[in-house]
Amino acid sequence: MALLSNTATLLAKELRTEFRSRELLTTTVVFILVVLILFSFAISPTTEESREFGPGLLWLAILFAASLMLQPCFLREQANDTLSSLRLAVSDPFAIFLAKLIANTLFLLVTEILMLPLFAAFYNIPVLPQLHYLLLVLFLGSLGVSIAGTALSAISAQARMRELLLPLLLLPLLTPVLVVSATVSVSLLDREPVVQWKGIAFLAIFDFIFLTALWLFGEYLLEE
């Protein structure tokens, strides 16, 4: 129970920090927007092509944005020298990770929801009919991205060249998330939509495995 209350307190802190400046959210939204527009310039898809490739490009944009957005997650604590006090304040360091990854998932989801209408308009893909399933895929995918990303940003924050290192560590690790969520989204946004439950289950399994690994090894990531 201490874990839950600690997590709740830390999550409130993460959200408060972000909503005071809204730095992360603004930059991420703009970044995804820029990438989506550039993609469309680079390939100028027809309606059929955008149905086929659009969701993959959206997920790629999300992954790129996440690998930048997750940078400050532990860097900020390090710059302000607050990591050791955080560690002292909670009984289980997993609470720190849990709070950060929930916050990151929420930030990602907010940006995705803000981006979705623009994506639908730019790529001519109606997203409303399958919105609930799409949101489920976005949630499970973003959760996976945040779990792996939070863990790896704790690693990269302690190295040199950290800004470049995080995408290099994170993006290959997220290959399964990209493959599965892009495929599931493509079949959801098809003219004859299909819900690929196997893919959705796979995303949940990915989240579960990495959450368990983080729970087991998280405390070592924060060792001084």
Place this chain on the structure above:
Amino acid sequence: MGKRIVFGVAAVLLVVAAAYANFFVAPTERTMGLIQRIFYFHAATAWAGETTLFVCFVANLLYIWKRNPKYDWLGVTCAEVGLVCITVVLITGPIWAHPVWGIWWTWDARLTSTFVLWLLYISYLLLRSLIEEPDRRALLSALFGVFAFLDVPLVFFSIRWWRTQHPAPVIMGGSGSGLDPTMNRVFFFNVFVMHLFAAFLIVERYILEKMRHDVDLLQREAEAQ
């Protein structure tokens, strides 16, 4: 020292013997012809690389648990040797694929997951080069190694279930299924030789890593005085 030389010479001689077996002992495959002979080398190196990276994963776990620098040395050693094996696999594969399939590369489950595996261990070594302090480097890279290894089956199955358009190549369907008995013997001889050769590289690289550590220690002592 003597033992190491004997081991090294034996490993190299066995690699030569394996090459001889591949070219002259194994019968020529009916449809693919000569080029199929690269299979023995290609698949055996892949197996050796996978074993080595598994040892790397175990060493990473042991380091996190025991904090003995020996496991860190073993970890980096196996990552490097494993990476060399995977590189060889990624080079020999297309050499074989081009005449047989007509293409250098296909985004098939096995090819893609091997490539992602290669990328992950490149990142692992990159991470190591970017952390100065030895204890921190050892711990953080061990943790990344564990995450990376956990990812490999997920990559494999995600691509196998959602991205493979063609059925997997027939030649390696099941270990040695449909292989001629001589081919089978040659293949497993290659597997043995490649494992032995990887073990030789691991021993040498491990000793080098240990010496590096000792020099580092001496240097620090000298600076402290």
